[in-house]
Amino acid sequence: MREPYRRSMSATTWWLSKRIYVLFMLRELTSVLIAAFLVVYLIQLAQLAQGAEAYTAFVERLASPGWIIFHLLVLIAALYHSITWFNLTPQVIILRRGEEQVPSIFIAGSHYVAWLAVSVVIVWVVVGN
Amino acid sequence: MPKSGEAFWWSLFSAGGMVAALLVPIHVLLSGIAAPLGWVSTEAFGNQMQALVSHPLTKIYLFVLFSLTFFHCVHRIRHVLYDTGLREYQTPIAVICYGAAVIGTVATIFVLLAI
């Protein structure tokens, strides 16, 4: 007789069963911290509409330990997003000449180089002038 | 007419993911850590930021940064909610998530126009 047995899977906790799934979920959850940062950053920039003093006062409020910890956590999340994102690019971007394929390390590496270059430019624009 | 509009949301997620990966870390470092702790502060820092952000090119840059990253984040959050047991509420979750990104984008426009 046939009576196929269906094994169940917990919809809420399946990702805790394997380390690789936990890392996946952490990667996805970086989006929550990054979104929260955007809200704070937008409010920070909005102060400029009230003038430079309002902006500076807001920035001084962000020096409290709670806010610094928040931004450190966001930084960790943002770095984890960036690193996992760039490391996945070789699976998506395939560059070929004839039978030869550009090695993964160049695909991912070029993104890291671009990341560094862009970050340097932004620091220069904000601080260096 | 294409069957599923998923391609559109995925495109925003994908563009936003690249933008966020390249730009968010340095902005977090600058505006969330370096500026409050005084690493980059000068006496005229507020005026400096005012002048910088008032420039139209800066506003376009910030609009792209905020808007695309918002759409990236909500797309991921939407799928996390699906993959942690809320798949039966697919449509309302999608509406709330992308709606939030639209609100974020509109708020960004208002803020940037006010500066």
Next chain:
Amino acid sequence: MAKSSITLEVFRYRPEIEQEPTFQTYTAPYHEDWVVLDALNYIKDEVDGSLSYRWSCRMGVCGSCGMMVNGEPKLTCAAFLKDYYPAPIRVEPLANFPVERDLVINMDDFMHKLKDVQPWIIRDQEKPVSEGEYLQSPAELATYKQFSMCINCMLCYAACPVYGLDPSFIGPAAIALAQRYNLDSRDQGQDARREVISQHEGVWQCTFVSECSVVCPKDVDPAGAIQQAKVSGAIDWFKSVLMPRGSQ
């Protein structure tokens, strides 16, 4: 001289005598060059002939012997006892599929999905034999070769949490095989496959966990195939919206 042995905890399910599965513990000889399949064959031949499981080539090309070994999807012909010895080995049917009996899963869902993606060369006009073969350069072969290595073993479906949560997801191997044909220079079937691939349960449900590519025994990289399919799907979508479609 005492020979060493290894313990296997094997999933049993016999619908005619039980409603819930059980685990049965067996002891098999330990040999350094044995794989889990060898131990299962020993059990079936010498200890318990009632144990049911699929296997065939025992060399990693047929895709028949996929099972969960200590919770990981593996081809049992490629899982060496020495990598687990002396700890006991837990053998279960491939995850995310209904169990027919013991280690045998029901693969109807995958077979339907495979058929849905039409994994064969589709031509607008078949070339008559008199006109000769379809010519393909090594470079053209290189574009799809990796995706052609799929042996339909379904380890990727067992690894995919999205498929586990929602079996309507078309799944890694089906999409990789659709890509294999879409990229084949001899094929003209992209439009024919588009509807299945670009539907909501097609590529868009994938959240790039990438575990499918990790467990694939043939390095097909189905996760890569899916992301590439998303890119071409997105380009198609923008084209269809921004450019009027004349004759399709």
